[in-house]
Amino acid sequence: MSTTTGPEVFGQTRGMGELIDVADKETVLAPFGTELAALGRERPEIVALTADMGRYSDILPFRDEHPDRFFNVGMAEQNLVATAAGLAKVGKIAYCTTYSVFVTRRAYDFVAIACAHSMANVKIFAGMPGLMNGYGATHQATEDLNMMRGIADLTIIDPCDAVELRQVTRAVADIPGTVYVRLLRGKVPVELPDDYEFIPGVAAPLRSGDGSVGIVSTGYMTGRALDAARAASEQGIEASVLHVPTIKPFDTAGVLEFAGRHDRLVVAENHKRTGGLATLVTEAMFDAGLLRPMVRVGLDDGFFECGSQEYLEATYGVDLPRIVRAVVDGV
Missing domain, CATH: 3.40.50.920 (Rossmann fold)
Incomplete structure (x- = not known):
């Protein structure tokens, strides 16, 4: 079901990491943020963070519904991951968002040591993975899977569509330790059937x-x-x-x-x-x-x-x- 809302709420700007060739397909707007906001109503231990990328990571629905549990650390990806790890150590489940290229290249050691090494409950939703960014090499995380595979005790998920992304958003809350998810944003197409079930670790x-x-x-x-x-x-x-x-x-x-x-x-x-x-x-x-x-x-x-x-x-x-x-x- 295709839904719409104003750009001041979700920041839907064409060309900022939205998928293409979806004109003839059913789409869902901001499935990650809307599902996380709903999950936040059920799980008070969930908090959300961003490195000044709330507009382009679809996390703003959570901010609007749970403002006391949302933190913008500014353009500082290392601080983003370190803060998320600290919140996890006091019992929170920390969902954090930024561009994939920034969290992998700039905060790699923090993900490895502050998060994965400590089995911290940090769930990283990394926007614009691969070739989904038109800004060139500085913004294209075309090697992120290769990099993140090298970190022990880290779960890595690459969802297909809006159906799976919604399920992944919920599932990672109960996956032990740190999870890296390649985020789909904007108007995300529906490719999978209604009865599809995401099972971690299963093709x-x-x-x-x-x-x-x-x-x-x-x-x-x-x-x-x-x-x-x-x-x-x-x-x-x-x-x-x-x-x-x-x-x-x-x-x-x-x-x-x-x-x-x-x-x-x-x-x-x-x-x-x-x-x-x-x-x-x-x-x-x-x-x-x-x-x-x-x-x-x-x-x-x-x-x-x-x-x-x-x-x-x-x-x-x-x-x-x-x-x-x-x-x-x-x-």
Whole structure:
């Protein structure tokens, strides 16, 4: 169900990390912030923080409903994470938001030591992950999964859509320790069915094909994977889709079972092709002695220019036509 509200409330500015190609899809406005505000009514121990990014992280619904439990630390990401860790030590569940690129590059040590090392109840919702920002390399967290995978005792989640993001917002409150979530904001599309259930650490088969090709995807690229599978079906190729919402802990068994049932694989992610989902799939298959041809749809190693998301995705080969080509032609 598509909903609207004024920009003074949720800060919905086109081009600031909203997904594209959703004109013909059902959308939900600010599913993270509205769900967190509702959860806050049930869980008085929840607090919310931001590093001056409330407008662009959809957390303002929580601020408006629970102003005494909301903290803006200013443009200081290290302080954001350290403050969240301190609140967790006195019994709070601290949800904090900023851009993905800032929390990973500027506050990495604080996430590792102040949070994960102490199993602190800090839930980081990191906005504009991957190539979702048009401001260039300074704002594009195209290597965040690779970086965060290296932190022990850290859960990493990459939700697909509004349905899953709402569930993740609730689920992380009960996941022990620190959680890193790649946040979808703005008008977030609905890609998953109403009966979908997010289970931490478990990959979800979403579409069954004929065994010729299987798509393994994560984050909003799963929506693209489903679209690509439907497009391939019109060309006589029935592709399966496996959604991997939890990057860490990784569902090795689920991925291997899926891979073993297909002649070849396509892995699609909003991340560099090294260090993220494709690397995890490759590692799992290598360790198991399972060999399958694989096309990795992701970003090259490099820095990326400024531009609209449509332009960036087409230029750097992570748009829908690229996934369709990988599925249909195997290249």
